[in-house]
Amino acid sequence: xxxxxxxxxxxxxxxxxxxxxxxxxxxxxxxxxxxxxxxxxxxxxxxxxxxxxxxxxxxxxxxxxxxxxxxxxxxxxxxxxxxxxxxxxxxxxxxxxxxxxxxxxxxxxxxxxxxxxxxxxxxxxxxxxxxxxxxxxxxxxxxxxxxxxxxxxxxxxxxxxxxxxxxxxxxxxxxxxxxxxxxxxxxxxxxxxxxxxxxxxxxxxxxxxxxxxxxxxxxxxxxxxxxxxxxxxxxxxxxxxxxxxxxxxxxxxxxxxxxxxxxxxxxxxxxxxxxxxxxxxxxxxxxxxxxxxxxxxxxxxxxxxxxxxxxxxxxxxxxxxxxxxxxxxxxxxxxx
Ligand code: PHE
Numbered sequence: 001x002x003x004x005x006x007x008x009x010x011x012x013x014x015x016x017x018x019x020x021x022x023x024x025x026x027x028x029x030x031x032x033x034x035x036x037x038x039x040x041x042x043x044x045x046x047x048x049x050x051x052x053x054x055x056x057x058x059x060x061x062x063x064x065x066x067x068x069x070x071x072x073x074x075x076x077x078x079x080x081x082x083x084x085x086x087x088x089x090x091x092x093x094x095x096x097x098x099x100x101x102x103x104x105x106x107x108x109x110x111x112x113x114x115x116x117x118x119x120x121x122x123x124x125x126x127x128x129x130x131x132x133x134x135x136x137x138x139x140x141x142x143x144x145x146x147x148x149x150x151x152x153x154x155x156x157x158x159x160x161x162x163x164x165x166x167x168x169x170x171x172x173x174x175x176x177x178x179x180x181x182x183x184x185x186x187x188x189x190x191x192x193x194x195x196x197x198x199x200x201x202x203x204x205x206x207x208x209x210x211x212x213x214x215x216x217x218x219x220x221x222x223x224x225x226x227x228x229x230x231x232x233x234x235x236x237x238x239x240x241x242x243x244x245x246x247x248x249x250x251x252x253x254x255x256x257x258x259x260x261x262x263x264x265x266x267x268x269x270x271x272x273x274x275x276x277x278x279x280x281x282x283x284x285x286x287x288x289x290x291x292x293x294x295x296x297x298x299x300x301x302x303x304x305x306x307x308x309x310x311x312x313x314x315x316x317x318x319x320x321x322x323x324x325x326x327x328x329x330x331x332x333x334x335x336x
Contacts, residue, residue, distance in 0.1 A: 127171035135170035164192035168209035176293035213302030250283025280307035
């Protein structure tokens with residue numbers, strides 16, 4: 001008894017201390033503490049001992065059982081943070097954590113839209129996200145106190161005349177006042193409006209602005225360029241239509257619709273029964289805007305347009321809720 005006990009005692013203590021895996025630890029627990037484990041077998045052998053020796057050995061064996069239970073429990077806690085070596089580990093595989101989840105569709109669409117215009121000869125211009133009231137409104141023919149300013153729910157920066165731009169149109173002014181015509185560029189970028197987040201509103205979104213100014217540019221050029229863009233961006237038989245609209249910085253102004261790709265014009269829930277879906281605003285540059293930029297409106301004419309990129313991505317991929325774009329859920333991003 002003495003010999004057997006000592007052997008189990010030293011062996012179990014060493015093995016539990018030295019074990020390096022949770023699986024191995026469980027095997028040791030079964031080996032020593034299991035129903036048919038070494039210590040229970042030893043307890044059974046006590047029947048062969050002198051009656052007065054039995055309680056002495058019973059105490060010793062049970063004490064070792066409790067000790068082993070404790071050390072196995074704490075060893076398991078130490079080891080459980082570690083992954084098991086399955087023997088199949090391939091150290092050349094990229095770590096799971098950094099697997100590329102796909103691109104955000106807003107960025108892909110921004111690039112796709114830009115590429116189409118670049119292929120039609122448009123350059124690219126950028127302007128600041130933090131704008132002044134002058135560039136965002138006044139120079140674009142939104143006079144101070146004019147109700148047209150209410151069309152934009154603006155984030156104003158306290159104690160200054162600065163604001164977060166509500167559209168990319170200020171880039172038109174910044175480029176035109178710096179260099180003489182002709183112009184043919186797009187201006188992609190972020191815009192901000194004080195909207196409460198829901199399925200169709202985000203306080204920060206993306207637009208692509210466009211400006212084309214030269215001698216003898218007419219509304220026919222506007223229609224030709226935007227029609228070509230819509231047919232390239234939306235696959236299939238894309239039909240466009242122009243509706244009269246109003247923007248302070250274009251005259252005349254229009255909105256371009258595409259025929260609903262879901263119902264082909266018959267009217268459905270996606271197009272609110274209209275058969276057409278609005279995709280952008282456009283118009284001939286108002287002479288007042290040219291004057292603010294030092295461009296002679298008697299010599300130069302042109303058109304401008306602006307479109308919301310999240311909206312284009314929603315239409316192209318059939319996404320029903322704008323919030324998907326910034327939640328960055330892996331299951332969403334992996335589709336693009
Ligand atoms: N800036 C306008 C908007 O945000 C869009 C637009 C741009 C309209 C250029 C006409 C010309 O709604």
